[in-house]
Amino acid sequence: MKELNERTKKVLCAIIQSYIDLNVPVGSFMVKRRFSFGLSPATIRSTMAGLENLGYLTQPHTSAGRIPTMMGYRYYVDSLLMKNNMNINSVLLHKLYKRLRGIQKNLNVMVIETSRTLSFYSNCIGIVTPPKAEEKVLKHIKLIKYEKNRALSILISEDGTVNNNVVNLDSPYTQSQLRKIANYLNDSFAGLTMLEIKKRIAYQLSREKQACDRLISNALIICKELIIWESDNMLLEGLTGASNLPDFVDIKQIKEVLKTIEDKKLMLKLLSEVDYSKGIQVFVDLGSIIPSMKKMSMVISPYTDNKNARGTMGIIGPARMNYKQLIPIVDHTARALTQVLSET
Amino acid sequence: MKELNERTKKVLCAIIQSYIDLNVPVGSFMVKRRFSFGLSPATIRSTMAGLENLGYLTQPHTSAGRIPTMMGYRYYVDSLLMKNNMNINSVLLHKLYKRLRGIQKNLNVMVIETSRTLSFYSNCIGIVTPPKAEEKVLKHIKLIKYEKNRALSILISEDGTVNNNVVNLDSPYTQSQLRKIANYLNDSFAGLTMLEIKKRIAYQLSREKQACDRLISNALIICKELIIWESDNMLLEGLTGASNLPDFVDIKQIKEVLKTIEDKKLMLKLLSEVDYSKGIQVFVDLGSIIPSMKKMSMVISPYTDNKNARGTMGIIGPARMNYKQLIPIVDHTARALTQVLSET
DNA sequence: AATAGCACTCTATACGTAGGAGTGCTAATA
DNA sequence: TATTAGCACTCCTACGTATAGAGTGCTATT
Numbered sequence: 001m002k003e004l005n006e007r008t009k010k011v012l013c014a015i016i017q018s019y020i021d022l023n024v025p026v027g028s029f030m031v032k033r034r035f036s037f038g039l040s041p042a043t044i045r046s047t048m049a050g051l052e053n054l055g056y057l058t059q060p061h062t063s064a065g066r067i068p069t070m071m072g073y074r075y076y077v078d079s080l081l082m083k084n085n086m087n088i089n090s091v092l093l094h095k096l097y098k099r100l101r102g103i104q105k106n107l108n109v110m111v112i113e114t115s116r117t118l119s120f121y122s123n124c125i126g127i128v129t130p131p132k133a134e135e136k137v138l139k140h141i142k143l144i145k146y147e148k149n150r151a152l153s154i155l156i157s158e159d160g161t162v163n164n165n166v167v168n169l170d171s172p173y174t175q176s177q178l179r180k181i182a183n184y185l186n187d188s189f190a191g192l193t194m195l196e197i198k199k200r201i202a203y204q205l206s207r208e209k210q211a212c213d214r215l216i217s218n219a220l221i222i223c224k225e226l227i228i229w230e231s232d233n234m235l236l237e238g239l240t241g242a243s244n245l246p247d248f249v250d251i252k253q254i255k256e257v258l259k260t261i262e263d264k265k266l267m268l269k270l271l272s273e274v275d276y277s278k279g280i281q282v283f284v285d286l287g288s289i290i291p292s293m294k295k296m297s298m299v300i301s302p303y304t305d306n307k308n309a310r311g312t313m314g315i316i317g318p319a320r321m322n323y324k325q326l327i328p329i330v331d332h333t334a335r336a337l338t339q340v341l342s343e344t
Numbered sequence: 345m346k347e348l349n350e351r352t353k354k355v356l357c358a359i360i361q362s363y364i365d366l367n368v369p370v371g372s373f374m375v376k377r378r379f380s381f382g383l384s385p386a387t388i389r390s391t392m393a394g395l396e397n398l399g400y401l402t403q404p405h406t407s408a409g410r411i412p413t414m415m416g417y418r419y420y421v422d423s424l425l426m427k428n429n430m431n432i433n434s435v436l437l438h439k440l441y442k443r444l445r446g447i448q449k450n451l452n453v454m455v456i457e458t459s460r461t462l463s464f465y466s467n468c469i470g471i472v473t474p475p476k477a478e479e480k481v482l483k484h485i486k487l488i489k490y491e492k493n494r495a496l497s498i499l500i501s502e503d504g505t506v507n508n509n510v511v512n513l514d515s516p517y518t519q520s521q522l523r524k525i526a527n528y529l530n531d532s533f534a535g536l537t538m539l540e541i542k543k544r545i546a547y548q549l550s551r552e553k554q555a556c557d558r559l560i561s562n563a564l565i566i567c568k569e570l571i572i573w574e575s576d577n578m579l580l581e582g583l584t585g586a587s588n589l590p591d592f593v594d595i596k597q598i599k600e601v602l603k604t605i606e607d608k609k610l611m612l613k614l615l616s617e618v619d620y621s622k623g624i625q626v627f628v629d630l631g632s633i634i635p636s637m638k639k640m641s642m643v644i645s646p647y648t649d650n651k652n653a654r655g656t657m658g659i660i661g662p663a664r665m666n667y668k669q670l671i672p673i674v675d676h677t678a679r680a681l682t683q684v685l686s687e688t
Numbered sequence: 689a690a691t692a693g694c695a696c697t698c699t700a701t702a703c704g705t706a707g708g709a710g711t712g713c714t715a716a717t718a
Numbered sequence: 719t720a721t722t723a724g725c726a727c728t729c730c731t732a733c734g735t736a737t738a739g740a741g742t743g744c745t746a747t748t
Contacts, residue, residue, distance in 0.1 A: 027741050040691050045742070063698040063741050106510060142488060144498070152506060154488070154498060162496060164506050166450060254598070371710050384722050389711070407710050407729045 004054075009079065010037060011047045012056055016068045016076040020320055025065035070285035073297070073319050077282045080323055088328035096121065096329070100336045107131075107161045107309075107341075111235055114313055114337055119238025121333075122326050124317030125261070126237045127300075129271050131159055131309035134195040141185045141223070143167075143178040151178055153222070159309040167222050181219040189223070193308070197223065234268055236261055256292040266290050274312050276302045280331050285319060295319045299327055301334035305341035313337065348398075353423065354381060355391045356400055360412045360420040364664055371409035414629035414663065417641070421626045421667050432672035440465065440673070444680045451475075451505045451653075451685075455579055458657055458681055463582025465677075466670050468661030469605070470581045471644075473615050475503055475653035478539040485529045485567070487511075487522040495522055497566070503653035503685075511566050525563040533567070537652065541567065578612055580605055600636040610634050618656050620646045624675050629663060639663045643671055645678035649685035657681065 004012065014035045018026040028041035028048065039047075048066055051057045056072040059065075068076065080086060096117065103113045111128050118126030137158040146152040149172055155163045173181075189197045201220050260266055270289055274281065280301040287294035293316075300314030314330050315321075348356065358379045362370040372385035372392065383391075392410050395401045400416040403409070412420065424430060440461065447457045455472050462470030481502040490496040493516055499507045517525075533541045545564050604610055614633055618625065624645040631638035637660075644658030658674050659665075 025741090029741080041741095042691050042693095042743095043689085046690090049743080059742090061698055062743095063696085063739095065741065144486060146500070152498070152500065154496070154508065156490070156496065162508050162510075164498065164508055166506075369710090373710080385710095386712095386722050386724095387720085390721090393712080403711090405729060406712095407708095407727085409710065 007037075007039075008047055008051065010035075011039075011044060012051055012072065013076055013079060015048070015051075015057065015066055016072055017324075019067055020322055023320065025060055025067050027065035030065065068320075070288070070295075070319065073284040077284055077323050077327075080327065081280075081282070086324050086328045088325070088332060092121065092329075093332055096332055097336045097339075100333070100340050103340075107159055110337070110341070111311075112237070114333065115235045115237040118313065118315050118330065118333055121329050122238075122315045122317065122321075124238065124315040124321060124326070126313075127234065127267070127271075127298075127316055128313040129234045129268075129311045130161070131305075131311045132272075134193065134198075135308060135310060136161070136194050137308045138189050138192060138194065138197060140190060141182050143182045143222075145173070145175045145178055148172055151222070158307060159305055167225050169222070170218065177215070181215060181222065184216060184219050185223050234264060234271065236267075253294070256294075257296065260290060260292045271300075271312050274300060274302070276310055276312075278302075280327065280334070282323070282327065286316070297321055299323070299330045301330050303334045303337045303341070306338070309341070351381075351383075352391055352395065354379075355383075355388060356395055356416065357420055357423060359392070359395075359401065359410055360416055361668075363411055364666055367664065369404055369409035369411050374409060414632070414639075417628040417663055421628055421671075424667055424671065425624075425626070430668050430672045432669070432676060436465065436673075437676055440676055441680045441683075444677070444684050447684075451503055454681070454685070455655075456581070458677065459579045459581040462657065462659050462674065462677055465673050466582075466659045466661065466665075468582065468659040468665060468670070470657075471578065471611070471615075471642075471660055472657040473578045473612075473655045474505070475649075475655045476616075478537065478542075479652060479654060480505070480538050481652045482533050482536060482538065482541060484534060485526050487526045487566075489517070489519045489522055492516055495566070502651060503649055511569050513566070514562065521559065525559060525566065528560060528563050529567050578608060578615065580611075597638070600638075601640065604634060604636045615644075615656050618644060618646070620654055620656075622646075624671065624678070626667070626671065630660070641665060643667070643674045645674050647678045647681045647685070650682070653685070 011031065014031050014037075015026050018030060018034055028044040031044050032039065032041050048057060051072075052059065052066065055069060056075060057066040058069050060067060099117055100110075100114065103110055107130065111130050115126035115128040118124075118128070120126075138155070139158045140156040142154040142156075144152040144154070146166060149169050151167050151169055151173065153165050153167050155165070157163075189200070192200070201224050205217070205220055205224075267290075270286075280299065283289070283298040283300070286296045286298055295318060296316060297319045298314060298316045299321075300312055302310060302312050304310045313334055315326060317326070355375065358375050359370050362374060362378055372388040375388050376383065376385050392401060395416075396403065396410065399413060400419060401410040402413050404411060443461055444454075444458065447454055451474065455474050459470035459472040462468075462472070464470075482499070483502045484500040486498040486500075488496040488498070490510060493513050495511050495513055495517065497509050497511050499509070501507075533544070536544070545568050549561070549564055549568075611634075614630075624643065627633070627642040627644070629638075630640045630642055639662060640660060641663045642658060642660045643665075644656055646654060646656050648654045657678060659670060661670070
């Protein structure tokens with residue numbers, strides 16, 4: 001891939017910016033009118049022809065202007081991130097922080113509210129994954145007698161999330177037996193991540209099937225069940241807002257996207273592979289990963305509570321989205337969320 | 345409103361059934377072809393003209409067949425319910441019961457799964473409201489020390505639902521103090537509905553502001569906070585399926601519906617006013633209640649656990665939906681859910 | 689190397705026409 | 719008197735044609 005010369009770069013970015021702004025194939029005259037770098041339409045035309053050959057632009061038909069290819073968007077976004085010449089309205093920024101700060105400090109509520117916020121300010125689909133279940137650190141387990149052969153378990157994590165679940169027992173236990181089981185589990189596992197706990201349980205159960213105490217082996221089995229139940233999840237908000245975008249005129253596309261989102265599995269898989277170390281990331285053309293997401297992009301950023309909890313949050317919208325505005329919005333929302341969560 | 349004569353009824357229902365089946369304005373020849381009651385097209389035409397005058401049918405334009413008005417659907421559905429000549433595939437019925445029976449007996453999961461089931465078998469939007477929070481009967485409250493000034497509360501209802509919530513305390517309490525508070529609350533309120541508890545708390549707090557024990561008054565305040573938090577909710581599934589219906593060609597309509605559904609408030613209000621005593625109910629033309637739901641209908645039925653819990657469940661779809669199939673589906677799903685919940 | 693000029697291409701829009709489905713009215717019929 | 723056949727009429731839809739406009743690529747010129 002040869003490096004583009006300065007002028008070619010400029011023309012490419014001008015075209016993409018115009019297309020993002022106007023949603024219409026942009027021709028040589030349009031570029032000249034909107035960005036008066038002293039070039040004649042003819043010159044711009046030949047540059048455009050070059051960019052088309054290189055694969056950055058394409059024509060819907062012979063006598064139309066150019067529109068960006070996915071490769072074009074990729075280039076555009078990368079050069080934006082490089083130059084970092086994006087701007088965010090300071091009033092909006094203030095509102096963003098205020099809104100997140102106003103929420104009660106309950107992680108579950110926080111996650112919902114963040115996805116709403118993202119959707120609200122971006123007019124895209126807001127997406128937030130709570131901290132990964134496997135990485136959560138166990139703080140405390142509590143077991144309460146519930147029905148004859150069942151116990152209510154309460155699982156408190158270091159990050160403040162609480163999960164409850166009904167576990168089935170092999171035989172009736174008294175409340176004091178349940179307390180003993182809970183004590184054992186707390187002594188053994190508090191402070192460890194769910195992943196570590198899972199591993200240890202598997203090890204202990206395999207090692208001494210017969211040797212150990214019935215109470216203990218039952219405790220292990222209960223705990224195993226508990227942890228399995230703690231599955232990953234994800235929250236999406238703002239289908240309405242997103243569907244108002246001019247790009248969603250294609251009803252087939254909208255249905256496809258709805259379907260994928262309702263399915264969640266694919267999205268979760270994709271999100272689980274996001275690289276936490278990288279900061280903000282832009283996936284231009286989700287279609288190459290999830291077929292139904294053709295011509296869609298995702299801007300995503302990690303967040304943490306500065307302890308163990310790490311999650312991802314961002315937006316999904318048309319590849320033609322206004323990156324210049326939206327990348328900073330996602331970025332600042334992630335910072336704001338991290339900050340608020342760290343204050344606990 | 346004059347009663348229609350037998351033949352006119354027949355023609356009206358034939359036209360509506362045809363329109364539901366084919367989604368095309370139906371003319372006199374069509375009726376003759378599909379339903380050979382010995383009438384000539386000319387006769388059918390004059391009957392149709394009469395029905396149009398009465399407001400049951402309408403013409404998209406002068407030289408087209410007739411389509412039903414909302415009043416027409418109303419008449420059609422009422423006569424269906426009256427004659428009760430609806431049929432349900434017994435294989436489908438079997439699957440329906442099997443599916444609901446296969447779910448673990450956790451009310452929350454049950455509700456999600458029911459709305460999925462409804463959506464799956466109807467290709468409409470499935471809608472289920474969990475039992476009304478106010479009508480829930482308190483079984484047991486448990487308080488656990490959580491952080492300095494906070495306690496984790498676990499609220500178990502008779503119907504098996506568990507809610508947890510973090511309550512803020514005015515000052516630090518020890519675990520044993522919390523236990524005392526919980527005991528007091530259990531002694532006072534277990535077995536009452538949330539609504540009753542709310543009333544009693546309001547009464548007690550107002551009656552003896554100074555007289556009573558600090559612990560008790562705190563207990564009351566905590567409990568109040570808990571109960572307020574228990575708000576009504578609703579679950580919707582199957583936007584994808586519904587959007588595949590041929591009626592949803594209008595993108596504007598689909599967006600309007602999405603918006604309303606995302607909002608939830610209007611829907612909840614509507615559902616809270618459903619008459620439990622009536623069994624299955626059909627709202628033809630939701631548009632008259634919720635403007636964005638033009639030309640949509642709702643088939644809805646109550647369910648119970650044969651104790652205190654009562655909720656509503658049903659489907660939302662185009663006014664042109666196949667009532668003959670879908671009314672029995674909703675009906676049987678409600679019966680199945682009631683049966684499964686009653687088995688606990 | 690950049691530009692002006694020009695012929696060419698393709699789309700979107702409007703318009704006109706023909707075909708067809710369905711009606712309402714009227715007169716004939718059982 | 720209720721029903722029906724016949725017929726003129728209406729209106730939608732599909733399809734073909736014509737036209738304006740936007741934008742291009744190529745070529746000759748600066």
